[in-house]
Amino acid sequence: MFLLTVFLLWKxxxxxxxxxxxxxxxxxxxxxxxxxxxxxxxxxxxxxxDQWIPILVGLVGSTLLSLVVTAYxxxxxxxxxxxxxxxxxx
Amino acid sequence: xxxxxxxxxxxxxxxxxxxxxxxxxxSYMIGVVIQKACRGASVANPxxxxxxxxxxxxxxxxxxxxxxxxxxxxxxxxxxxxxxxxAVPLIKNLGHLRGRIIxxxxxxxxxxxxxxLSGIGLVAICGGSRAVAFSMAPKAxxxxxxxxxxxxxxxxxxxxxxxxxxxxILVAISIRWLLDWTRITDVRVFGxxxxxxxxxxxxxxxxxxxxxxxxxxxLAVGFNGLLTPLIVPALEHFWPK
Numbered sequence: 001m002f003l004l005t006v007f008l009l010w011k012x013x014x015x016x017x018x019x020x021x022x023x024x025x026x027x028x029x030x031x032x033x034x035x036x037x038x039x040x041x042x043x044x045x046x047x048x049x050d051q052w053i054p055i056l057v058g059l060v061g062s063t064l065l066s067l068v069v070t071a072y073x074x075x076x077x078x079x080x081x082x083x084x085x086x087x088x089x090x
Numbered sequence: 091x092x093x094x095x096x097x098x099x100x101x102x103x104x105x106x107x108x109x110x111x112x113x114x115x116x117s118y119m120i121g122v123v124i125q126k127a128c129r130g131a132s133v134a135n136p137x138x139x140x141x142x143x144x145x146x147x148x149x150x151x152x153x154x155x156x157x158x159x160x161x162x163x164x165x166x167x168x169x170x171x172x173x174x175x176x177a178v179p180l181i182k183n184l185g186h187l188r189g190r191i192i193x194x195x196x197x198x199x200x201x202x203x204x205x206x207l208s209g210i211g212l213v214a215i216c217g218g219s220r221a222v223a224f225s226m227a228p229k230a231x232x233x234x235x236x237x238x239x240x241x242x243x244x245x246x247x248x249x250x251x252x253x254x255x256x257x258x259i260l261v262a263i264s265i266r267w268l269l270d271w272t273r274i275t276d277v278r279v280f281g282x283x284x285x286x287x288x289x290x291x292x293x294x295x296x297x298x299x300x301x302x303x304x305x306x307x308x309l310a311v312g313f314n315g316l317l318t319p320l321i322v323p324a325l326e327h328f329w330p331k
Contacts, residue, residue, distance in 0.1 A: 004177035005312075015181060023175035026168065027304070030294040031137040032118045033169045036110070036162035037233055038141040038255040040248035042148060043155040047222070047249065054218025055253075058226045062208035063257040063287055066230055067268060070201030070310070071283035075274050077193025 110161030117143035132263045137255065137291060169290070173232055176293065176308035183305035186278065194282070198313045201286045205230040206321050210329070220329055221246050227325065229253040231318045232289040232311050239319055243326050258291025265295070277303040285310030 008015050041048065048055055120143060121136030128134040148158055159166075187194070209226040218226075225245035228236040233254045240250035265284050269275070281303030284292035293311050297304035 004174050005180055008177060008181045009184075015178070020178060023178040026172040026175045027294065027297050029168075030172050030290060030297070031121075031135075032115065032140070033165055033172055034137050034233060034255050034258070034291060035114050035118055035140045035144060036159055036166050037237075037248075037251040038137060039144045039148070039155065039158065041141065041252045041256075042145045044246065044249045044252060047246070048252075051218050051222050054213040054216035055222060055226070057216045058209055058213035058218065058223070059229070059253055059256055060260065061212045062205050062226065063230070063260050064264065064268070065208045066201045066205035067261060067265065067283050067287035068272070069204045070197050070286040071269065071272065071274055071279050073197035073200050074194065074279045074282050075272075075276065077190060077197060 107161045107164065110158050111164055113144060113147060113158075114140065114162055114165055117141075117147075132266065132295070135259050135262055138259050141255075169232075169234055173234070173290065173311070176304075176311060179297065179301050179305040180308040180312070183302055186302065186305070187309070194309070195313065197282070198286055198310055199317060201283070202230065202314055202317045203321060205287065206318060206325065210325060214329075220244060222249070223329070224322070224326070225250040226253055227322045228318050229257045230287055230289060231314050235315050235319065236289075239322050243322055254289060255291060258288040261288025261292040262295035265292075278306045281306035282310045286314055289314065 117140035118136055121134075121139030124139055125131065125134040125136050144158070147153075148155060206227045209229060210223045213223040213226050221244060223245075224243045225240050225247075227243070227245070228239035228250060230236075231239065231254070233251055236250050236254045237247045239245070241247050261284055265280065265288075269280055269283075274280070277300055280299065281293075281296035284296040284303070285307030286292075288295070289311050293304065293307035296307035
């Protein structure tokens with residue numbers, strides 16, 4: 001991803017229509033690509049059943065904590081939400 | 091055809107590459123349709139629905155996860171190109187980043203450290219094993235990288251993938267509610283936090299909102315992919331195998 005970014009910075013013309021449409025297509029289906037790995041939940045079913053409390057607390061707790069910390073700090077370093085930068089106005 | 095022959099035949103069928111791919115795509119399509127029927131409610135996450143449908147099917151048909159996973163390699167492979175393609179929204183919205191890159195980097199570093207430390211800490215406090223804790227630690231990174239980190243630090247790769255995906259789904263479900271609660275309305279913050287805490291699925295959710303949110307999510311996913319592989323192995327020494 002960083003290599004493609006650097007390449008496109010170097011050669012902006014390479015951001016062609018096919019590249020745009022390909023990336024749009026990939027994003028539309030992005031969720032799908034995670035399904036096979038996610039089904040791994042059944043391969044680890046025994047372990048998850050045995051340790052469901054630490055897993056649940058750790059997963060929910062650390063995900064929400066990092067979400068809040070990142071959002072709060074990001075909010076603090078960018079005090080002016082641009083007029084076009086409001087949720088729901090895509 | 092006798093029953094045992096039928097079972098044998100279906101076992102062979104489930105092992106073919108086309109089958110796993112078809113099953114996964116159909117389940118995902120059903121998930122998308124259900125989410126649309128629920129008027130886009132984030133709780134009806136298509137990835138979650140598809141995972142449950144596939145898991146249920148594998149259970150009923152008695153197909154092993156290993157056989158299914160191997161047959162779906164073409165789908166999993168596309169994770170790589172999709173992650174690389176995140177460069178496109180990033181480059182298109184580069185103007186929004188100028189002059190604030192240091193602040194953004196600080197926010198991400200803090201979020202990343204909190205994610206890893208609280209992941210290990212909460213699991214340890216609640217009596218979880220080391221393998222579970224180190225499968226939890228890298229879960230905020232994009233799944234292919236997270237699996238790699240788990241492997242090298244004594245976590246369980248497939249469990250780590252489950253955590254990474256569940257964390258992403260949790261982010262997609264909770265972020266709107268959380269930002270409403272904190273009264274943050276900036277899509278850049280929305281996208282960045284979704285990418286930092288929820289990696290690929292968080293980014294997919296941000297992209298479904300708008301491209302600017304997607305660009306910030308892409309940035310967070312990229313930075314996090316560079317940062318977390320440095321943090322987690324450093325912590326390994328505090329909890330030796």
